[in-house]
Amino acid sequence: MTWPDNGASAAARQQMAAALTGGPVSEWTEAFAAIPRHVFVPRFYQQDSTGAWQSLTWGDPGYLESIYSDEALTTQLDDKGVPTSSSSQPSVMLRMLEALDAEEGHQVLELGTGTGYNAALLSHRVGDKVVTSVDIDYGLVKAAGNHLDTVGLRPFVACTDGAQGWPDRAPYDRVIATVGLHSIPGPILDQAAPGAVIVVPLGYGIVRVTVTEPGHASGRFVTPAYFMARRSNGVAPRFAEVAQAEPTDTSVPPPGISWTG
Ligand SMILES: C[S@@+](CC[C@H](N)C(=O)[O-])C[C@H]1O[C@@H](n2cnc3c(N)ncnc32)[C@H](O)[C@@H]1O
Known part of the structure; x- marks a missing residue:
């Protein structure tokens, strides 16, 4: 065993997998049961009642319970205490992975490697050789590579702005973003194969689109969710600014949105 694991963590993992997927066992039940989330999240941060961040790691009371519960966990803070990476809420991850409809052998691109x-989970489902995952934060990419290595998986991980994709390994049959976007970046559409499925957080929802012709895709929102916003190099997310912004109206109905380009 190359990572701390015991009966409690193994049982908690099985329980989370069963609770998440419910009903009949699916390929995703297997993936969530097989991949030890604690290896990818050796430490996370929680705010106490004063708003101060406290870190929890293996052995701390509550650590394992949180790891194997349906919680998003903050895994990195910047020097002002603003979260810059997290392990997303497992039920939202599952919903997105199901929407992605990835099969063994599909070339998959993930934007937002985070913890890995x-x-x-993707590598377990489709095979690690066909998974490419990028993050803008070099430290995170390096740590994710180590976590993946620990569990014997070697997808291609790289540091870049996800908006640029990773052209060298295109075309992709599936693209998933786990970082909030304003729109689907042009290079991502260009690197997607005809018929490719793209699942991304846009605003307060997850959108699933299918590439209809080069540079064009259409689809709809599949579930509400919010992800931390995409960063540009050196620029932290401006949460305070967003909280103070005036609400605006939109005339676009949430279901059935489609667009081109
Ligand atoms: C919610 S976390 C991703 C969680 C990850 N999929 C996991 O399983 O741990 C969002 C990630 O997006 C990354 N990110 C932010 N801006 C980015 C950008 N422009 N390009 C690529 N990744 C970005 C952050 O560094 C952060 O690690």
Whole structure:
């Protein structure tokens, strides 16, 4: 065993997998049961009642319970205490992975490697050789590579702005973003194969689109969810600014949105 694991963590993992997927066992039940989330999240941060961040790691009371519960976990803070990476809420990850409809052998691109946990779930499902995962933060990419290595998976991980995709390994049959976007970046559409499925957080929802012709895709929102916003190099997310912004109206109905380009 190359990572701390015991009866409690193994049982908690099985329980989370069963609770998440419910009903009949699916390929995703197997993936969530097989991949030890604690290896990818050796430490996370929680705010106490004063708003101060406290870190929890293996052996701390509550650590394992949180790891194997349906919680998003903050895994990195910047020097002002603003979260810059997290392990997403497992039920939302599952919903997105189901929407992605990835099969063994599909070339898959993930934007937002973070801890590497989602890349591990994908690798378990489609094979690690066909998974490419990128993050803008070099430290995270390096740590994710180590986590993946620990569980014996070696997808291709790289540091870049996800908006650029990773052209060298295109075309992709499936693209999933686990970072909030304003729109689907042009290079991502260009690197997607005809018929490719793209699942991304846009605003407060997850959108699933299918590439209809080069540079064009259409689809709809599949579930509400919010992800931390895409960063540009060196620029932290401006949460305070967003909280103070005036609400605006939109005339676009949430279901059935389609667009081109
Ligand atoms: C919610 S976390 C991703 C969780 C990850 N999939 C996992 O399983 O742990 C969002 C990630 O997006 C990354 N990110 C932010 N801006 C980015 C950008 N422009 N390009 C690529 N990744 C970006 C952050 O560094 C962060 O690690």
